[in-house]
Amino acid sequence: MVDINELKMIATQVRRDIVRMVHKCQSGHPGGSLGCTDFLVALYFHHLKHDPGFNIDGPGEDLFFLSNGHISPVWYSVLARSGYFDVKELGTFRTLNSRLQGHPATHEKLPGIRIASGSLGQGLSVAIGAALSKKLNGDKHTIFSLHGDGELQEGQIWEAAMFAAHNKVDNLISTIDVNGQQIDGPTDRVLSLGNLRAKWEAFGWDVLAMHGNEMEDVLRVLEEAKQRLGKGKPVMILMKTNMGHGVDFMMGSHHWHGIAPNDEQLQNALLQLHSTLKDF
Template sequence: MASLQEVASQIRRDIVRMVHGVASGHPGGSLGCTEYFTALFFKVMKHDPSFNMNGTNEDLFFLSNGHISPVYYSTLARAGYFDIKELATFRKLNSRLQGHPATHEHLPGIRIASGSLGQGMSVAIGAALSKKLNGETDTTVFSLHGDGELDEGQNWEAAMFAAHHKVDNLISTVDWNGQQIDGPTAKVMNLGALDKKFEAFGWHVLVLENGNDVDAVVAKLEEAKSLTGKGKPIVILMKTEMGKGIDFMEGSHEWHGIAPNDEQLAKALSQQAETLGDY
Protein backbone atom coordinates (compact mmCIF):
# COMPACT_ATOMS: atom_id res chain seq x y z
CA MET A 1 0.00 0.00 0.00
CA ALA A 2 1.27 3.46 -0.87
CA SER A 3 2.28 5.73 2.00
CA LEU A 4 0.40 8.95 2.66
CA GLN A 5 3.41 10.88 1.36
CA GLU A 6 3.33 8.89 -1.89
CA VAL A 7 -0.39 9.51 -2.29
CA ALA A 8 0.15 13.24 -1.77
CA SER A 9 2.89 13.31 -4.36
CA GLN A 10 0.67 11.60 -6.91
CA ILE A 11 -2.19 13.99 -6.19
CA ARG A 12 0.16 16.91 -6.85
CA ARG A 13 1.05 15.40 -10.22
CA ASP A 14 -2.65 15.04 -11.00
CA ILE A 15 -3.31 18.67 -10.09
CA VAL A 16 -0.73 20.19 -12.38
CA ARG A 17 -1.62 17.82 -15.24
CA MET A 18 -5.31 18.64 -14.93
CA VAL A 19 -4.94 22.41 -15.02
CA HIS A 20 -2.32 22.22 -17.75
CA GLY A 21 -4.52 19.99 -19.88
CA VAL A 22 -7.20 22.65 -20.24
CA ALA A 23 -5.02 25.73 -19.55
CA SER A 24 -7.25 26.84 -16.67
CA GLY A 25 -7.98 26.07 -13.06
CA HIS A 26 -6.63 26.78 -9.61
CA PRO A 27 -3.38 24.98 -8.78
CA GLY A 28 -2.05 27.14 -5.92
CA GLY A 29 -4.56 26.39 -3.19
CA SER A 30 -4.98 22.83 -4.45
CA LEU A 31 -1.29 22.11 -4.00
CA GLY A 32 -1.28 23.75 -0.58
CA CYS A 33 -4.15 21.58 0.68
CA THR A 34 -2.88 18.26 -0.69
CA GLU A 35 -1.78 16.91 2.69
CA TYR A 36 -5.13 17.81 4.24
CA PHE A 37 -7.09 15.88 1.61
CA THR A 38 -4.68 12.96 1.78
CA ALA A 39 -4.92 12.73 5.56
CA LEU A 40 -8.69 13.12 5.60
CA PHE A 41 -9.66 10.66 2.86
CA PHE A 42 -6.90 8.08 3.26
CA LYS A 43 -6.56 7.96 7.05
CA VAL A 44 -9.05 9.88 9.19
CA MET A 45 -12.51 9.98 7.65
CA LYS A 46 -14.96 7.08 7.69
CA HIS A 47 -16.40 7.10 4.16
CA ASP A 48 -17.63 4.76 1.44
CA PRO A 49 -16.52 5.26 -2.20
CA SER A 50 -19.61 3.41 -3.41
CA PHE A 51 -21.28 6.71 -2.46
CA ASN A 52 -24.68 7.15 -0.92
CA MET A 53 -25.77 10.77 -1.39
CA ASN A 54 -27.37 10.85 2.08
CA GLY A 55 -24.15 9.78 3.78
CA THR A 56 -25.96 8.01 6.61
CA ASN A 57 -23.58 6.51 9.18
CA GLU A 58 -20.58 8.03 7.37
CA ASP A 59 -18.40 11.01 8.06
CA LEU A 60 -19.14 13.81 5.59
CA PHE A 61 -16.90 16.38 3.93
CA PHE A 62 -17.90 19.70 2.38
CA LEU A 63 -15.52 21.83 0.32
CA SER A 64 -16.48 25.48 0.70
CA ASN A 65 -13.67 27.04 -1.37
CA GLY A 66 -14.75 25.08 -4.41
CA HIS A 67 -12.20 26.61 -6.78
CA ILE A 68 -9.61 24.14 -5.45
CA SER A 69 -11.56 21.39 -7.19
CA PRO A 70 -8.42 19.80 -8.77
CA VAL A 71 -7.20 18.47 -5.42
CA TYR A 72 -10.71 17.32 -4.53
CA TYR A 73 -11.26 15.48 -7.82
CA SER A 74 -7.85 13.82 -7.71
CA THR A 75 -8.43 12.69 -4.12
CA LEU A 76 -11.85 11.26 -4.93
CA ALA A 77 -10.51 9.38 -7.95
CA ARG A 78 -7.49 8.04 -6.07
CA ALA A 79 -9.79 6.98 -3.22
CA GLY A 80 -11.93 4.94 -5.62
CA TYR A 81 -14.99 7.13 -6.17
CA PHE A 82 -14.59 7.16 -9.97
CA ASP A 83 -12.10 6.11 -12.65
CA ILE A 84 -8.80 7.95 -12.50
CA LYS A 85 -8.89 8.36 -16.30
CA GLU A 86 -11.82 10.75 -15.89
CA LEU A 87 -9.41 13.32 -14.44
CA ALA A 88 -8.33 14.01 -18.01
CA THR A 89 -11.78 15.51 -18.70
CA PHE A 90 -11.34 18.30 -16.12
CA ARG A 91 -13.12 21.53 -17.17
CA LYS A 92 -13.90 20.18 -20.64
CA LEU A 93 -17.29 20.34 -22.33
CA ASN A 94 -19.79 17.81 -20.95
CA SER A 95 -17.37 16.75 -18.21
CA ARG A 96 -18.61 15.83 -14.75
CA LEU A 97 -15.46 17.52 -13.42
CA GLN A 98 -16.45 21.14 -13.73
CA GLY A 99 -14.23 24.00 -12.64
CA HIS A 100 -16.22 24.23 -9.42
CA PRO A 101 -17.88 21.08 -8.04
CA ALA A 102 -21.49 20.67 -9.06
CA THR A 103 -24.16 18.11 -8.22
CA HIS A 104 -26.30 17.99 -11.36
CA GLU A 105 -23.73 15.80 -13.14
CA HIS A 106 -23.95 13.27 -10.27
CA LEU A 107 -20.22 12.93 -9.74
CA PRO A 108 -19.66 10.49 -6.87
CA GLY A 109 -18.33 12.21 -3.76
CA ILE A 110 -19.88 15.62 -4.49
CA ARG A 111 -22.80 16.47 -2.20
CA ILE A 112 -23.07 20.23 -2.79
CA ALA A 113 -22.24 22.70 -5.52
CA SER A 114 -19.55 24.97 -4.12
CA GLY A 115 -17.44 27.89 -5.15
CA SER A 116 -19.86 30.66 -4.27
CA LEU A 117 -17.65 31.53 -1.35
CA GLY A 118 -18.83 31.69 2.22
CA GLN A 119 -21.58 29.09 2.08
CA GLY A 120 -19.88 25.84 3.00
CA MET A 121 -19.90 26.25 6.76
CA SER A 122 -23.66 26.81 6.75
CA VAL A 123 -24.17 23.62 4.75
CA ALA A 124 -21.84 21.65 7.00
CA ILE A 125 -23.72 22.86 10.07
CA GLY A 126 -27.00 21.71 8.53
CA ALA A 127 -25.54 18.27 7.83
CA ALA A 128 -24.13 18.04 11.34
CA LEU A 129 -27.48 18.95 12.90
CA SER A 130 -29.20 16.39 10.67
CA LYS A 131 -26.89 13.69 11.99
CA LYS A 132 -27.75 14.70 15.53
CA LEU A 133 -31.48 14.55 14.75
CA ASN A 134 -30.99 11.11 13.19
CA GLY A 135 -29.30 9.85 16.33
CA GLU A 136 -25.84 9.39 14.83
CA THR A 137 -23.33 9.62 17.65
CA ASP A 138 -20.17 8.27 16.01
CA THR A 139 -19.90 10.33 12.82
CA THR A 140 -18.32 13.70 12.12
CA VAL A 141 -18.86 16.43 9.54
CA PHE A 142 -15.74 18.07 8.11
CA SER A 143 -15.49 21.25 6.07
CA LEU A 144 -12.66 23.19 4.44
CA HIS A 145 -12.49 26.95 3.90
CA GLY A 146 -10.00 29.41 2.47
CA ASP A 147 -8.70 32.19 4.70
CA GLY A 148 -9.55 34.79 2.05
CA GLU A 149 -13.02 33.28 1.95
CA LEU A 150 -13.54 34.46 5.51
CA ASP A 151 -14.04 37.95 4.08
CA GLU A 152 -17.57 36.72 3.37
CA GLY A 153 -19.87 37.63 6.26
CA GLN A 154 -21.97 34.49 6.04
CA ASN A 155 -19.10 32.56 7.60
CA TRP A 156 -19.39 34.55 10.80
CA GLU A 157 -23.16 34.20 10.97
CA ALA A 158 -22.62 30.45 10.65
CA ALA A 159 -19.90 30.51 13.30
CA MET A 160 -22.25 32.22 15.75
CA PHE A 161 -25.03 29.76 14.96
CA ALA A 162 -22.83 26.69 15.39
CA ALA A 163 -21.60 27.77 18.79
CA HIS A 164 -25.03 28.82 20.02
CA HIS A 165 -26.57 25.49 18.99
CA LYS A 166 -23.61 23.44 20.26
CA VAL A 167 -22.87 21.82 16.90
CA ASP A 168 -20.09 19.73 18.39
CA ASN A 169 -19.92 17.09 15.66
CA LEU A 170 -18.42 19.63 13.23
CA ILE A 171 -14.71 20.11 12.43
CA SER A 172 -14.09 23.06 10.13
CA THR A 173 -10.60 23.69 8.80
CA VAL A 174 -9.31 27.01 7.48
CA ASP A 175 -6.50 26.92 4.92
CA TRP A 176 -4.48 29.71 6.54
CA ASN A 177 -2.00 30.36 3.71
CA GLY A 178 -2.17 34.15 3.84
CA GLN A 179 -2.95 34.45 0.12
CA GLN A 180 -6.00 35.22 -1.96
CA ILE A 181 -6.63 36.04 -5.59
CA ASP A 182 -5.68 39.72 -5.36
CA GLY A 183 -2.66 39.34 -3.08
CA PRO A 184 -1.72 38.65 0.53
CA THR A 185 -4.71 38.58 2.87
CA ALA A 186 -2.91 41.05 5.13
CA LYS A 187 -3.15 43.65 2.37
CA VAL A 188 -6.51 42.77 0.83
CA MET A 189 -8.48 42.40 4.08
CA ASN A 190 -6.41 41.76 7.17
CA LEU A 191 -7.89 38.81 9.09
CA GLY A 192 -6.11 39.65 12.31
CA ALA A 193 -5.94 37.04 15.06
CA LEU A 194 -8.12 34.26 13.67
CA ASP A 195 -7.59 32.10 16.73
CA LYS A 196 -8.93 34.78 19.04
CA LYS A 197 -11.82 35.53 16.69
CA PHE A 198 -13.05 31.93 16.67
CA GLU A 199 -12.51 31.63 20.41
CA ALA A 200 -14.64 34.75 20.90
CA PHE A 201 -17.33 33.17 18.74
CA GLY A 202 -17.40 30.16 21.06
CA TRP A 203 -15.41 27.59 19.10
CA HIS A 204 -12.73 25.20 20.27
CA VAL A 205 -9.64 26.35 18.33
CA LEU A 206 -6.68 24.26 17.25
CA VAL A 207 -3.72 25.70 15.36
CA LEU A 208 -1.76 23.48 12.98
CA GLU A 209 1.61 25.09 12.35
CA ASN A 210 2.58 22.90 9.38
CA GLY A 211 -0.37 21.85 7.26
CA ASN A 212 2.01 20.50 4.64
CA ASP A 213 3.27 17.74 6.93
CA VAL A 214 0.81 14.91 6.34
CA ASP A 215 1.55 13.19 9.66
CA ALA A 216 0.97 16.47 11.51
CA VAL A 217 -2.34 16.89 9.68
CA VAL A 218 -3.44 13.39 10.66
CA ALA A 219 -2.50 14.05 14.28
CA LYS A 220 -4.37 17.36 14.40
CA LEU A 221 -7.49 15.90 12.79
CA GLU A 222 -7.45 13.04 15.30
CA GLU A 223 -7.04 15.56 18.12
CA ALA A 224 -10.02 17.48 16.76
CA LYS A 225 -12.09 14.30 16.64
CA SER A 226 -11.28 13.67 20.31
CA LEU A 227 -12.94 17.01 21.11
CA THR A 228 -16.24 16.26 19.39
CA GLY A 229 -19.27 15.78 21.61
CA LYS A 230 -18.04 18.30 24.17
CA GLY A 231 -20.47 21.12 23.43
CA LYS A 232 -18.45 23.26 21.00
CA PRO A 233 -17.78 23.23 17.24
CA ILE A 234 -14.11 22.79 16.42
CA VAL A 235 -11.95 24.75 14.01
CA ILE A 236 -8.44 23.89 12.84
CA LEU A 237 -6.45 26.89 11.66
CA MET A 238 -4.08 25.15 9.25
CA LYS A 239 -1.00 27.02 8.10
CA THR A 240 -0.02 25.96 4.59
CA GLU A 241 1.99 27.31 1.69
CA MET A 242 0.17 28.09 -1.53
CA GLY A 243 1.66 26.08 -4.40
CA LYS A 244 3.48 23.72 -2.03
CA GLY A 245 5.64 21.09 -3.71
CA ILE A 246 6.30 23.02 -6.92
CA ASP A 247 9.16 25.41 -6.21
CA PHE A 248 8.25 28.13 -8.69
CA MET A 249 4.64 28.23 -7.44
CA GLU A 250 5.29 28.23 -3.70
CA GLY A 251 4.17 31.14 -1.56
CA SER A 252 2.74 33.36 -4.29
CA HIS A 253 -0.83 34.41 -4.96
CA GLU A 254 0.12 34.62 -8.65
CA TRP A 255 -0.58 30.89 -8.98
CA HIS A 256 -4.03 31.14 -7.43
CA GLY A 257 -5.74 30.67 -10.78
CA ILE A 258 -3.34 30.19 -13.69
CA ALA A 259 -2.11 27.02 -15.38
CA PRO A 260 1.49 26.00 -16.11
CA ASN A 261 2.71 25.94 -19.71
CA ASP A 262 4.40 22.88 -21.23
CA GLU A 263 7.84 23.71 -19.89
CA GLN A 264 6.51 24.54 -16.45
CA LEU A 265 4.48 21.33 -16.36
CA ALA A 266 7.57 19.24 -17.11
CA LYS A 267 9.46 21.01 -14.33
CA ALA A 268 6.57 20.56 -11.90
CA LEU A 269 6.21 16.85 -12.65
CA SER A 270 9.95 16.35 -12.18
CA GLN A 271 9.61 17.63 -8.62
CA GLN A 272 6.93 15.08 -7.65
CA ALA A 273 7.49 11.36 -8.09
CA GLU A 274 4.92 9.27 -9.94
CA THR A 275 3.92 6.68 -7.35
CA LEU A 276 0.49 5.38 -8.28
CA GLY A 277 0.34 5.79 -12.05
CA ASP A 278 -0.72 8.90 -13.95
CA TYR A 279 -4.03 8.89 -15.73
Protein backbone atom coordinates in the same frame (compact mmCIF):
# COMPACT_ATOMS: atom_id res chain seq x y z
CA MET B 1 -6.13 3.28 6.90
CA VAL B 2 -2.69 3.48 5.29
CA ASP B 3 0.68 4.22 6.89
CA ILE B 4 2.35 7.61 6.78
CA ASN B 5 4.86 6.71 4.07
CA GLU B 6 2.06 5.59 1.77
CA LEU B 7 0.10 8.75 2.56
CA LYS B 8 3.09 10.84 1.50
CA MET B 9 3.38 8.85 -1.73
CA ILE B 10 -0.31 9.36 -2.48
CA ALA B 11 0.07 13.10 -1.78
CA THR B 12 2.92 13.34 -4.28
CA GLN B 13 0.82 11.63 -6.94
CA VAL B 14 -2.16 13.87 -6.19
CA ARG B 15 0.05 16.93 -6.66
CA ARG B 16 1.18 15.46 -9.96
CA ASP B 17 -2.47 14.98 -10.94
CA ILE B 18 -3.24 18.61 -10.09
CA VAL B 19 -0.60 20.20 -12.29
CA ARG B 20 -1.38 17.84 -15.18
CA MET B 21 -5.13 18.52 -14.92
CA VAL B 22 -4.86 22.31 -14.98
CA HIS B 23 -2.19 22.23 -17.68
CA LYS B 24 -4.26 20.02 -19.97
CA CYS B 25 -7.23 22.39 -20.04
CA GLN B 26 -5.13 25.53 -19.40
CA SER B 27 -7.52 26.54 -16.65
CA GLY B 28 -7.98 26.02 -12.94
CA HIS B 29 -6.54 26.78 -9.51
CA PRO B 30 -3.30 24.91 -8.76
CA GLY B 31 -1.96 27.03 -5.87
CA GLY B 32 -4.51 26.28 -3.16
CA SER B 33 -4.97 22.74 -4.46
CA LEU B 34 -1.28 21.95 -3.97
CA GLY B 35 -1.31 23.57 -0.53
CA CYS B 36 -4.27 21.51 0.72
CA THR B 37 -3.13 18.15 -0.69
CA ASP B 38 -1.71 16.71 2.53
CA PHE B 39 -4.89 17.55 4.43
CA LEU B 40 -7.26 15.94 1.95
CA VAL B 41 -5.08 12.84 1.55
CA ALA B 42 -4.85 12.40 5.33
CA LEU B 43 -8.60 12.92 5.65
CA TYR B 44 -9.79 10.53 2.93
CA PHE B 45 -7.15 7.83 3.34
CA HIS B 46 -6.86 7.80 7.13
CA HIS B 47 -9.43 9.72 9.20
CA LEU B 48 -12.69 9.92 7.26
CA LYS B 49 -15.11 7.04 7.68
CA HIS B 50 -16.63 7.06 4.21
CA ASP B 51 -17.98 4.83 1.48
CA PRO B 52 -16.82 5.31 -2.14
CA GLY B 53 -20.02 3.52 -3.16
CA PHE B 54 -21.59 6.92 -2.41
CA ASN B 55 -25.01 7.57 -0.99
CA ILE B 56 -25.64 11.31 -1.25
CA ASP B 57 -27.37 11.38 2.15
CA GLY B 58 -24.38 9.65 3.76
CA PRO B 59 -26.09 7.74 6.59
CA GLY B 60 -23.67 5.94 8.89
CA GLU B 61 -20.57 7.71 7.56
CA ASP B 62 -18.57 10.90 8.02
CA LEU B 63 -19.22 13.66 5.49
CA PHE B 64 -16.88 16.24 3.98
CA PHE B 65 -17.87 19.57 2.43
CA LEU B 66 -15.49 21.70 0.37
CA SER B 67 -16.45 25.36 0.70
CA ASN B 68 -13.58 26.92 -1.29
CA GLY B 69 -14.67 25.01 -4.38
CA HIS B 70 -12.07 26.54 -6.68
CA ILE B 71 -9.53 24.00 -5.34
CA SER B 72 -11.54 21.27 -7.05
CA PRO B 73 -8.45 19.69 -8.72
CA VAL B 74 -7.14 18.34 -5.42
CA TRP B 75 -10.57 17.07 -4.36
CA TYR B 76 -11.25 15.37 -7.68
CA SER B 77 -7.86 13.66 -7.57
CA VAL B 78 -8.37 12.45 -3.99
CA LEU B 79 -11.89 11.21 -4.76
CA ALA B 80 -10.66 9.29 -7.81
CA ARG B 81 -7.61 7.89 -6.02
CA SER B 82 -9.82 6.70 -3.13
CA GLY B 83 -12.22 4.87 -5.44
CA TYR B 84 -15.17 7.17 -6.13
CA PHE B 85 -14.68 7.15 -9.91
CA ASP B 86 -12.14 6.04 -12.51
CA VAL B 87 -8.83 7.90 -12.29
CA LYS B 88 -8.87 8.27 -16.09
CA GLU B 89 -11.75 10.73 -15.76
CA LEU B 90 -9.33 13.27 -14.28
CA GLY B 91 -8.23 13.91 -17.85
CA THR B 92 -11.61 15.49 -18.60
CA PHE B 93 -11.24 18.30 -16.03
CA ARG B 94 -12.94 21.54 -17.14
CA THR B 95 -13.82 20.24 -20.59
CA LEU B 96 -17.26 20.50 -22.20
CA ASN B 97 -19.77 17.94 -20.85
CA SER B 98 -17.31 16.74 -18.18
CA ARG B 99 -18.56 15.78 -14.73
CA LEU B 100 -15.42 17.49 -13.37
CA GLN B 101 -16.51 21.11 -13.55
CA GLY B 102 -14.19 23.94 -12.51
CA HIS B 103 -16.21 24.24 -9.32
CA PRO B 104 -17.83 21.06 -7.97
CA ALA B 105 -21.49 20.73 -8.89
CA THR B 106 -24.26 18.23 -8.21
CA HIS B 107 -26.04 18.35 -11.58
CA GLU B 108 -23.47 15.96 -13.09
CA LYS B 109 -24.00 13.50 -10.19
CA LEU B 110 -20.28 12.98 -9.68
CA PRO B 111 -19.79 10.52 -6.79
CA GLY B 112 -18.45 12.26 -3.70
CA ILE B 113 -20.05 15.66 -4.40
CA ARG B 114 -22.96 16.60 -2.14
CA ILE B 115 -23.22 20.36 -2.75
CA ALA B 116 -22.27 22.81 -5.46
CA SER B 117 -19.50 24.99 -4.07
CA GLY B 118 -17.31 27.86 -5.07
CA SER B 119 -19.59 30.77 -4.22
CA LEU B 120 -17.48 31.54 -1.19
CA GLY B 121 -18.88 31.74 2.33
CA GLN B 122 -21.66 29.19 2.02
CA GLY B 123 -19.98 25.90 2.89
CA LEU B 124 -19.95 26.40 6.65
CA SER B 125 -23.72 26.90 6.73
CA VAL B 126 -24.19 23.68 4.75
CA ALA B 127 -21.81 21.76 7.03
CA ILE B 128 -23.68 22.98 10.10
CA GLY B 129 -26.98 21.87 8.60
CA ALA B 130 -25.56 18.42 7.87
CA ALA B 131 -24.16 18.19 11.40
CA LEU B 132 -27.52 19.05 12.93
CA SER B 133 -29.18 16.47 10.66
CA LYS B 134 -26.76 13.83 11.96
CA LYS B 135 -27.80 14.72 15.51
CA LEU B 136 -31.51 14.59 14.68
CA ASN B 137 -31.05 11.18 13.04
CA GLY B 138 -29.09 9.76 15.97
CA ASP B 139 -26.07 9.31 13.69
CA LYS B 140 -22.83 9.63 15.68
CA HIS B 141 -20.61 10.34 12.69
CA THR B 142 -18.70 13.56 12.06
CA ILE B 143 -18.99 16.42 9.59
CA PHE B 144 -15.79 17.95 8.18
CA SER B 145 -15.48 21.12 6.12
CA LEU B 146 -12.64 23.06 4.48
CA HIS B 147 -12.48 26.81 3.84
CA GLY B 148 -10.04 29.36 2.44
CA ASP B 149 -8.71 32.20 4.57
CA GLY B 150 -9.79 34.79 2.00
CA GLU B 151 -13.25 33.27 2.29
CA LEU B 152 -13.43 34.58 5.85
CA GLN B 153 -14.00 38.03 4.37
CA GLU B 154 -17.56 36.84 3.63
CA GLY B 155 -20.10 37.85 6.27
CA GLN B 156 -22.03 34.58 6.04
CA ILE B 157 -19.07 32.78 7.62
CA TRP B 158 -19.45 34.73 10.83
CA GLU B 159 -23.22 34.33 10.96
CA ALA B 160 -22.68 30.57 10.67
CA ALA B 161 -19.93 30.68 13.29
CA MET B 162 -22.30 32.29 15.81
CA PHE B 163 -25.07 29.85 14.98
CA ALA B 164 -22.87 26.76 15.41
CA ALA B 165 -21.55 27.81 18.80
CA HIS B 166 -24.98 28.91 20.06
CA ASN B 167 -26.51 25.58 19.04
CA LYS B 168 -23.59 23.50 20.37
CA VAL B 169 -22.87 21.85 17.03
CA ASP B 170 -20.17 19.66 18.55
CA ASN B 171 -20.02 17.01 15.80
CA LEU B 172 -18.36 19.42 13.35
CA ILE B 173 -14.67 19.87 12.53
CA SER B 174 -14.00 22.80 10.21
CA THR B 175 -10.58 23.69 8.81
CA ILE B 176 -9.30 26.95 7.35
CA ASP B 177 -6.48 26.92 4.83
CA VAL B 178 -4.39 29.79 6.18
CA ASN B 179 -2.02 30.38 3.28
CA GLY B 180 -2.19 34.16 3.47
CA GLN B 181 -2.97 34.50 -0.24
CA GLN B 182 -6.03 35.22 -2.34
CA ILE B 183 -6.58 36.02 -6.00
CA ASP B 184 -5.90 39.77 -5.59
CA GLY B 185 -2.82 39.38 -3.39
CA PRO B 186 -1.86 38.72 0.25
CA THR B 187 -4.88 38.60 2.56
CA ASP B 188 -3.20 41.06 4.92
CA ARG B 189 -3.15 43.62 2.10
CA VAL B 190 -6.60 42.89 0.63
CA LEU B 191 -8.48 42.77 3.94
CA SER B 192 -6.59 41.75 7.05
CA LEU B 193 -8.11 38.87 9.02
CA GLY B 194 -6.45 39.88 12.28
CA ASN B 195 -6.00 37.29 15.04
CA LEU B 196 -7.94 34.29 13.77
CA ARG B 197 -7.51 32.19 16.91
CA ALA B 198 -8.85 35.02 19.06
CA LYS B 199 -11.77 35.59 16.67
CA TRP B 200 -12.90 31.96 16.56
CA GLU B 201 -12.48 31.51 20.30
CA ALA B 202 -14.52 34.67 20.88
CA PHE B 203 -17.23 33.17 18.68
CA GLY B 204 -17.30 30.11 20.97
CA TRP B 205 -15.31 27.55 18.99
CA ASP B 206 -12.64 25.14 20.22
CA VAL B 207 -9.57 26.11 18.18
CA LEU B 208 -6.51 24.08 17.16
CA ALA B 209 -3.51 24.94 14.97
CA MET B 210 -1.89 22.68 12.39
CA HIS B 211 1.02 22.65 9.94
CA GLY B 212 -0.88 21.63 6.83
CA ASN B 213 2.13 20.64 4.75
CA GLU B 214 3.57 18.26 7.35
CA MET B 215 1.73 14.94 7.12
CA GLU B 216 2.66 13.92 10.66
CA ASP B 217 1.12 17.08 12.10
CA VAL B 218 -1.99 16.80 9.93
CA LEU B 219 -2.62 13.27 11.21
CA ARG B 220 -1.97 14.27 14.82
CA VAL B 221 -4.17 17.37 14.87
CA LEU B 222 -7.07 15.71 13.06
CA GLU B 223 -6.99 12.98 15.70
CA GLU B 224 -6.91 15.57 18.48
CA ALA B 225 -9.84 17.40 16.88
CA LYS B 226 -11.88 14.20 16.88
CA GLN B 227 -11.16 13.73 20.57
CA ARG B 228 -12.60 17.18 21.29
CA LEU B 229 -15.97 16.46 19.73
CA GLY B 230 -19.09 15.97 21.84
CA LYS B 231 -18.12 18.60 24.42
CA GLY B 232 -20.55 21.36 23.49
CA LYS B 233 -18.39 23.27 20.99
CA PRO B 234 -17.69 23.03 17.26
CA VAL B 235 -13.99 22.53 16.47
CA MET B 236 -11.95 24.80 14.21
CA ILE B 237 -8.48 23.94 12.86
CA LEU B 238 -6.33 26.82 11.66
CA MET B 239 -4.16 25.07 9.06
CA LYS B 240 -1.04 26.93 8.00
CA THR B 241 -0.10 25.98 4.44
CA ASN B 242 2.11 27.24 1.64
CA MET B 243 0.23 28.03 -1.57
CA GLY B 244 1.68 25.90 -4.36
CA HIS B 245 3.44 23.56 -1.94
CA GLY B 246 5.56 20.94 -3.70
CA VAL B 247 6.35 23.02 -6.80
CA ASP B 248 9.12 25.50 -6.02
CA PHE B 249 8.21 28.21 -8.52
CA MET B 250 4.57 28.24 -7.38
CA MET B 251 5.17 28.27 -3.63
CA GLY B 252 4.01 31.25 -1.61
CA SER B 253 2.75 33.29 -4.56
CA HIS B 254 -0.82 34.48 -5.09
CA HIS B 255 -0.07 34.59 -8.81
CA TRP B 256 -0.63 30.82 -8.92
CA HIS B 257 -4.05 31.07 -7.31
CA GLY B 258 -5.81 30.68 -10.63
CA ILE B 259 -3.51 30.20 -13.62
CA ALA B 260 -2.25 27.08 -15.37
CA PRO B 261 1.41 26.19 -16.10
CA ASN B 262 2.66 26.28 -19.67
CA ASP B 263 4.44 23.29 -21.24
CA GLU B 264 7.86 24.20 -19.86
CA GLN B 265 6.51 24.93 -16.38
CA LEU B 266 4.61 21.64 -16.36
CA GLN B 267 7.78 19.67 -17.09
CA ASN B 268 9.61 21.60 -14.37
CA ALA B 269 6.82 20.77 -11.89
CA LEU B 270 6.71 17.08 -12.86
CA LEU B 271 10.46 16.75 -12.32
CA GLN B 272 9.77 17.74 -8.69
CA LEU B 273 6.79 15.37 -8.34
CA HIS B 274 7.87 11.85 -9.22
CA SER B 275 5.04 9.49 -10.10
CA THR B 276 4.28 7.19 -7.17
CA LEU B 277 1.09 5.72 -8.63
CA LYS B 278 0.03 5.36 -12.24
CA ASP B 279 -0.77 8.67 -13.98
CA PHE B 280 -4.25 9.14 -15.40
